[in-house]
Amino acid sequence: MLPATEMKVPPPKKNRNDPLHIIKTRQQTHGRPATIAGPMVRYSKLPFRQVCRDYDVDIVYTPMMLAREFVRNAQARITDFSTNDADTPTIIQVGVNNTTDLLRFVEMVAPFVDGVGINCGCPIKEQLREGIGCAMIYNEELLVEMVKAVKDKYGDTLRLETKIRIHEHTAPERTLRMCKQLCEVGVDWITVHGRLRTTRSSQPVDLDAIKYIVDGLSDYDVPVVANGDCFTKSDMERIAAFTGAKGVMSARGVLSNPALFAGYDVCPWGCVERFVNYCIEFGGLPFQLAQHHIFCMFESMKLSKDHIRGLMNTRSMPAMLDWLDEHFDLRRPDEAEFGERIEAPMHEL
Incomplete structure (x- = not known):
């Protein structure tokens, strides 16, 4: 496992994939849009990224990392980002509000990832006050400057994406104009979360707004990825068909x-076994994060409140593994049907 410390050590990742090529060609090669697991604060770390890849996810994002902290703090780099040669294609997402920090960040991470994504969609107030996240779509000139600086330096050797929200409904042309400016300075693709800065996730995503941007960028060779309200494979197909987006991103889903x-409307048990195995194999994931991942999977499986309560009452990784073994047939990689079963194999009480 390779922590992102300084540029000189460790050596660059051996296996690299071009995410732009995947986004542009998945419809022709696989008969579907590119499938993308979006960035999630804390949760889209290495073990989870690998589970997603086991189930037809083409591209996976890291959690958002703050450029200023990452550049200045070695402990932040070690804590926030780990990878390995199988972790590809991976896009590292960055929260940043100036060109200098962005260029320094990119220089440090470029050998270890397949692309960098600038977060222009996070609506959290603390980030907005720092001029990060969704604040960037209201500072178009700076955003365009940052994209241009990276692409001027790296060209096609590094893929660069921007993940945006949309401006107010009274100004859809502002969002489109910004996207065109980004295309003109070399952005490789644009992910559009079809909600306003103030729109809650409980409100439906605005697919018309995403389609408006897709149609408006038809003269550019820059694909659009649609983000928002993708919880099933049928959602992915519907969103892509309506918007014309080349890729569909899911985060909460x-x-x-x-x-x-991969077409499972309910989380299969195999995800739990694979996730537990990757946590042990790769190490480094805090217990509370691992526990929360399994909690979310259990909720999808609609397991009983007693099972969920029992899981959440564990206080360490060994205790959680013992609890899982006590209540379920949790198999290891050298056992038959590891990672393949769909229904939760509960022990009879």
Whole structure:
């Protein structure tokens, strides 16, 4: 496992994939849009990313990392980002509000990832006050400057994405104009979360707004990825067909069910076994995060409140593994049907 410390060590990742090529060609090669697991604060770390790849996810994002902290703090780099040669294609997402920090961040991470995504969609107030996340779509000139600086330096050797929300409904042309400016300075693709800065996730995503941007960028060779309200494979197909997007991203959906793009409407038990195995194999994931991942999967499986309560009452990784073994037939990689079963194999009481 390779912590992202300084540029000189460790050596660059051996296996690299071009996410832009995947997004542009998945419809022709697989008969579907590119499938993407989006960035989630804390949760889209290495073990979870690998589970997603086991279930037809083409591209996976890291959690958002703050450029200023990452660049200045070695402990932040070690804590926030780990990878390995199988972790590809991976896009590292960054929260940043100036070109200098972005260029320093990119220089440090470029050898270890397949692309960098600038977060222009996070609506959290603390980030907005720092000029990060969704604040960037209201600072178009700076955003365009940052994209241009990275692409001028790296060209096609590094893929660069922007993940945006949409401006107010009274100004859809503002969002489109910004996207065109990003295309003109070399952005490789644009992910559009079809909600306003103030729209709650409980409100439906605005697919018309995403379609408006897709149609408006038809003269550019820059694909659009649609984000929002993708919880099943049929959602993915519907969103892509309506918007014309080349890819569909899910975040909340894959958190509960990493296998949704593979056609499972409910999280299969195999996800739990694979996730536990990757946590042990890769190490480094805090227990509370691992516990929360399994909690989300259990909720998708609609397991009983007693099972969920028992899981959440464990206080360490060994205790959680013992509890899982006591209540379920939790198999290891060298055992038959490891990672393949669908129904939760509960022990009879």
